[in-house]
Amino acid sequence: MSTPVTTETKPAPPVEKIKVKVDGREIEVPRTTPDPISGKPIPTTMIQACALINVDVPHYCYHPKLPVAGNCRMCLVEFGTPALGPDRKPILNQDGTPKIAKSPRPAIACATPISPGMEIYTNTPAVKQMREGVLEFLLINHPLDCPICDQAGECKLQEYSVDYGQSASRFVEPKVHKPKAVDLGPRIVLDDERCILCTRCIRFTKDIVGDDALGIVNRGSYNTLTAYPGKVFDNNYTLNTVDICPVGALTSKDFRFKMRVWFLKETKSVCTSCATGCNIIIGSREEKVYRYEPRQNDAVNACWMCDSGRLNYKWIGREDRLKDVQRQKEKSIWNAALNEISHKLKSAPVGSVAIIASARQANEELWLLSKLKAKFSALSDSVPRMAEGDKLLLNADRNPNTNGARLTGICFTEMGSTIPQIASGISSGKIKTLIVFGEDVTKHGLGPDLLGKLETLIVSDILPNATTRLAHYLLPGCAHAEKRGTFTNAKGRVQKFMKAVEPPGDARPEWEFLHELVFNVTGQDGFVTIEGLFNEMAKEVPAFKGLTWAGLGDSGATVPI
């Protein structure tokens, strides 16, 4: 693992700006930009200048988060620089503008630094012809098996062929055939025929992950991407190469032949597998989640996410999801169960209630639980989930919302330290009601014998476990993909997640029924929408002061932790 990819927004030191013209539009561009790997200032390139004003320069090997390779030649543009006289002064036109000496040859926009007064031309007839030529060469040995290729629909070769390519091939010779469906690693399939040798995957795994596993062997038309002999490509970030592969050479084994990408509804969300909170896009169709993909957020995860987080979605659609409200182990309905719970809680004396929340719940839900906690001066805690982290993205804390639980007052800095106190409270008979959200407390010091002593055990969860089987009231909750809300990540970044699919059966978002419960028990009414709840929470919880649901945007906001 070489360098951390996240760059928390720091005020960058002022960089000298220079003026260049892109397709006749004059813009000011910083002379240097930070290198994506080392962060050191390096000269700004033409493609970066074009990107500043959204001029699209087609490219395959260039990726803003990877070192420049300059091998695909797709980003060729024409350019000119101010002509200098023998006195090293710019020659002026008759109207006083500097005379531009157009370069006789094109240059690759991804690796050519800009200079003051430079003019870049991205759509001249020559540039168009060059793009046609490059595409024709790339397609010479491309198998054109789009009907069976998982990349079809999000393939840059398809897109650029339509936008910039020729309609027909002039190549009549047999194509070079290379290995197909190569097992590159536990999660990756490689189709060498489709590879356009852009080396993005090689640079990613070498420079970002620090695992120099991939390389190109053989010469000319027989150039072939392979893993180092005897080595499997199995680091925890391999699936990012599938995302950055512009064609269908690297495809995911997990997503292989599962669904065509154009059917997938894309929902902005946040990964819940660790406290990093990588921004993701959930691809779903007909209420089924098919895949997670990273979503760019330079303050959190850049363009990447780890494989373990990416593949941790299958539990959402599990058959044994809790679908029914249960009262004393019998099927019930929401109104009846909530009314009974409210009735019982209303008459519960102060100190007789304890709450075990989950740091996998959203901020809003934890905040609503903290209102119940305040009403009964209840003991409350959550369950820590620590494992080994890495330097890139994976956090040692596997709870997505540990900081949310802390900031809303559900637990203290040392998560899980109150659980023994709750256990002794139950065994002494002082605590008669326990509210458990999303955790199997039998594994964390509150065994079935202790839970049996309770008068009321209210449990909300997503999947069945030992605690849900003992519950007096069981309230089926939602996965993060089935509701909206916010998480606070390890660095204190508050991030929204959106609803991708409908919850199964009678399951409801926790914040919905918690809001009802809080109203019934404490009489505090509030907003019945997630936006309103968040804004109210931001007013009441000091750490979230000044935040609004709308103000969070897609990339979130950092709060002090």
Added chain:
Amino acid sequence: MIVNRRPLTFWEKLYLPAIMGGLKVTMRHAWRTLFAGKKVTMEYPEQKWAVPPDYRGAPYLVRDQDGSTKCVSCQLCEFVCPPKAIKIIPPGPAGQIADRANAEKMPREFEINMLRCIYCGMCQEVCPEEAIFLLKDYSITGQSRQELVFNKEKLLALGGVHPGIQKWKHKAEEAKEQENFPVKV
């Protein structure tokens, strides 16, 4: 836009000439069918209509000359189908591999709801594999809705064989020939 109506001429105002003209057509047809033996109706369903060659009937899946399933489950027909009559379940990572070498995939299930199908022919037009054709069947009836959801097996049986260029087979053969190249991977 306002179109001014031309006033009727005296001849048109009489109406009778037009009525006579219409009756003439009626009588001509009456003569033809009653006396000249030129019938225009058919005893359907005993008698069936001769289907014109470019007729668009029910869409079925076809096999190639080797008896392999042509469909590779690219799901373009499912995407393009205006009434959403087509439902394809792709094979998934562990699914059955295709009948033919190199084609890599074929549908695990392919359903066409014939109650929904509007016989527009978009599926045939969009298919990159020439695997689905609108054939000549036009009177699709059944006892239940479920019966009219045709599955892959039924569609393939009804579609029969449709020879084609077999591009996947040629690719596999071409690749096999190249195995003798000096370069070994």
